[in-house]
Amino acid sequence: MMLTFYKYQGTGNDFVIIDNRQSILTKNDTKLFARLCDRKFGIGADGLMLLELPNNEQDDFTMVYFNADGKESSMCGNGGRCLVAFAAYLGVISDTATFTAIDGPHKATIKKDLVHLQMQNVSLIEKFDTHLFLDTGSPHHVTMVRELANYDVKNIGRKIRNGAPYFEKGSNVNFVEKKQDGVFDVRTYERGVEDETLSCGTGVTAVALSMHATNLTDRQEVVVNTLGGELKVTFQETENGYENIFLIGPAKQVFKGEIEW
Numbered sequence: 001m002m003l004t005f006y007k008y009q010g011t012g013n014d015f016v017i018i019d020n021r022q023s024i025l026t027k028n029d030t031k032l033f034a035r036l037c038d039r040k041f042g043i044g045a046d047g048l049m050l051l052e053l054p055n056n057e058q059d060d061f062t063m064v065y066f067n068a069d070g071k072e073s074s075m076c077g078n079g080g081r082c083l084v085a086f087a088a089y090l091g092v093i094s095d096t097a098t099f100t101a102i103d104g105p106h107k108a109t110i111k112k113d114l115v116h117l118q119m120q121n122v123s124l125i126e127k128f129d130t131h132l133f134l135d136t137g138s139p140h141h142v143t144m145v146r147e148l149a150n151y152d153v154k155n156i157g158r159k160i161r162n163g164a165p166y167f168e169k170g171s172n173v174n175f176v177e178k179k180q181d182g183v184f185d186v187r188t189y190e191r192g193v194e195d196e197t198l199s200c201g202t203g204v205t206a207v208a209l210s211m212h213a214t215n216l217t218d219r220q221e222v223v224v225n226t227l228g229g230e231l232k233v234t235f236q237e238t239e240n241g242y243e244n245i246f247l248i249g250p251a252k253q254v255f256k257g258e259i260e261w
């Protein structure tokens with residue numbers, strides 16, 4: 001049997017997307033998802049998403065996200081932006097979307113080819129001597145480094161991801177360098193891909209909030225450069241933490257295809 005799929009990328013974080021409104025696949029098809037994400041034996045991607053029917057009257061669709069290892073995971077910011085672009089391509093939405101992902105409800109708008117995705121509020125940023133830790137829909141360890149371009153993200157990231165206090169559950173790990181006020185470079189080791197990816201949207205969001213929380217910028221509009229391109233994060237600091245957080249950037253369809261399954 002042939003399965004129709006779509007390939008999308010958001011600043012180089014790439015995804016297989018399947019229109020699952022007819023429930024052709026289930027969440028238990030984890031071996032299939034891992035095979036489709038495999039860069040040698042499948043299509044190749046950092047993750048896979050199912051666009052499913054909404055579970056309530058407000059939503060346009062439901063987002064279900066799996067890492068490249070085939071396991072369902074927490075929120076994917078770049079994935080969410082790509083799924084909004086896919087929903088527009090399908091005609092499920094025009095230029096605004098309301099959908100639910102594993103971390104709760106999201107709103108998004110498409111403006112001039114950029115997807116503005118609202119992320120969950122963040123009330124807790126844990127500060128340690130060497131790093132910060134926060135959850136922006138997915139868990140993120142954020143640490144400042146020098147000479148980011150030459151940094152061994154894969155090996156040092158893997159060690160932190162597997163070490164205390166994260167162990168098997170893991171964390172994504174972001175290495176950051178300040179470029180100028182309100183502009184930061186980041187490279188991310190992603191849990192579930194178990195490698196560096198070109199970009200991580202929840203990671204970029206975590207970096208922007210962390211930089212503000214540690215006074216490395218007082219701007220509430222932060223530019224974060226990833227290896228795959230530029231993302232912007234806007235937010236408001238309130239007495240409850242950070243609210244009205246938006247992750248803003250491009251999301252492009254790369255190709256459509258069919259694969260035997």
Ligand SMILES: N[C@@H](CCC[C@H](N)C(=O)O)C(=O)O
Pocket residue numbers: 013046047067073074075076077078079138139172190191192193199200201202203
């Ligand atoms: N690439 C993502 C994050 C995907 C989830 C992550 N790998 C995890 O398991 O925590 C993004 O753009 O946010």
